[in-house]
Amino acid sequence: MRYTCSTTAPPSAEELHGLFLQADWARERTPGEIATLIANTRVFAVVRLDGALIGYGRALSDGVSRALLDDIIVDQDHRGKGAGKLIMTALMDQLAGIEEIFLNTGSHLEAFYCNYGFRKFPGLTMVSKRAERVQPPREHDPATGR
Template sequence: MDIEIHSDFSNANLDEMKEVYVSVGWTKHSNEIIKQVFEASNVIALVKVNGRIIGMGRGMTDGVFNAAIYDVVVHRDFQRLGIAKKIMEFLLDQLNHVSCVHLISTEGNEGFYRKHGFKKLKTGMARYLNPSLSDQYLEC
């Protein structure tokens, strides 16, 4: 398997990226939304196998104090092969000089992020517009 990881979004195949999201049940990511969120992100990881995008992750940072990682996702057919680990290493390498890196894990994946040095926040807070996400992620 020929795995390539890079951060060049300029020629990314949005249909392939959407297929990755859909494969894990994230169905609200249209090509337009994918383009918008990745163009707004200044830290990007795209993983290709044999020229096809099969995983990605993104982040945003001020370059000094804070960063946040989002959307670390691998196509269902390529999971459990260490690809998400490569994505996290790639993103964290780009953020190695940033004082604080945040992320919100999907349920059941907290252990994966712990392996990369992440811990629960004592004072972390969030606001969700979607009530089902509020119910899933927020403490009352």
């Protein structure tokens, strides 16, 4: 098996949707949402085998101080065979000058990411999910009386 990795040719939304269906955290994304995700992503890595998409990862970054690795996924039939290493190497190469790089992952992948210099980060990680989001109470505005 010989994988190829690209950082210049993004996958189609349909291809990535097929891969995302394998992950609980991405299964609900629509092809339209994925198309927007792809269009707004500058740092990514795509791994293919004989032209078929088998791995993907991306980063969100300000280009200087912070980056967040996100949506890193390898097709379930290709896990443990080097595709994840290609994705991580390509992403880390693109982010070489960034001060801090963050990621969220399951504990079963901790050792894998430690190979790239990641360590547990002290503090509290919080998330606001769209389906659970609420508006905070607003302050009374004396100018409008509301």
